[in-house]
Structures are given as C-alpha cells and as structure tokens.
Amino acid sequence: MQLGRVLGSVVATEKVSGLEGIRFLIVQPLDRGSRPDGETLVAADAVSMAGPGELVYFVASREAAEALPERFVPVDHAIVGIVDAVHLDAVHLEEE
Amino acid sequence: MKVGRVAGTVISTINIPLLDEHRLLLCDVEDVDGRPSGYTIAVDVVDAGVGDTVLILDEGSSARQILGLDHGAIRAVVVGIVDELVVDGEIRPLT
16 A cells, blocks of 8 residues: 545546446555655545545555445555554654 | 565554554565665554564455455555565675
C-alpha cells in the first residue's frame, strides 16, 4: 500500500456493470515524506468517506477490486484507509 | 519477497474493516546493498518494530493465506524479522 493525497473526484454515469455506486477519486501518490511522487491516478474509494485534500492509503493491482463489495470488477487502485497520522522514526507527519 | 527496514507506523481510524485488527508499518524497501528503493505500507504479523530489518511479502494470495482469508484487499505483509544478511559471502550490516 502507498500514501496518496486526494485531489478531486471523477463522475461517470456510463460505466461497465459492477461499478455502479462506486466513488472514484483522483489521487496523487506520495513518497514516505508526503511529497508528490509519480503520476496522478484514479482510485475507487473503498471507505466511501475520503474527500479532496485528505491523506489516504491505497492498494494497487488485483487487490484493489478485493476492497469493493463486488469483487470481480475492473478496478486497479482502491483507497482502503484515511490516514490520521504517520509516525516515522525521526519525523511525525500528523494530519491536522 | 523483499528486504526492508521499518521506518514508522501509519495510524488510521477510517479504513476497510479487514484492516481494523492489524498494525500498519511503513517500510523502506532496500536493494541488495542496503540502498533505499521506495517504500511500502505493510500489515504486521510478526510484531516488528521501528528500525527492524524485515522480510516483506508483496503478493495478494499469499498475504490472504497468511491471514487466513479467502478474500480481502491485502497485499503487503511483514512476514519476518531479519537477523542476518549474507551477500557475496559477507555479512551485510543491518542498517
């Protein structure tokens, strides 16, 4: 799993079946110090509670679909938690 | 599997139910010479602590097998604490 920052949301009315009701968010992957790292991506929100600006962690690949109610769906990234705090050995990166 | 070093912990209240019962460790992944090569957030099943050199599994079905699950969005698991690394016949100091 990796850290990410939610930048926004994606709305799509016409989708393949199985994806109905799933929220899709635009996520900027972050390095361990919460700095942007790599291209933004679209992730399904498996906690149904993440919103723009939030620090989250997400799972990639086949396991992303496992986080959703319908497990055999074409999803390659899913947000599986909202971060309260990251405690690194030297630094503490707290969310507000 | 990969070798890494536990750099810290990730605290989260809102997460998928599966992760409620597990500690999350932020691990720096290392290459064979101990140089950093990215990081991963992994579930801890061996009670590893910050600073420990660990063995990280990063594959879904093995991860679910370890946790006794048929299904679940889980991939990276800290599965061992490394005592010694030998590279090219020499003991590599653990960072």
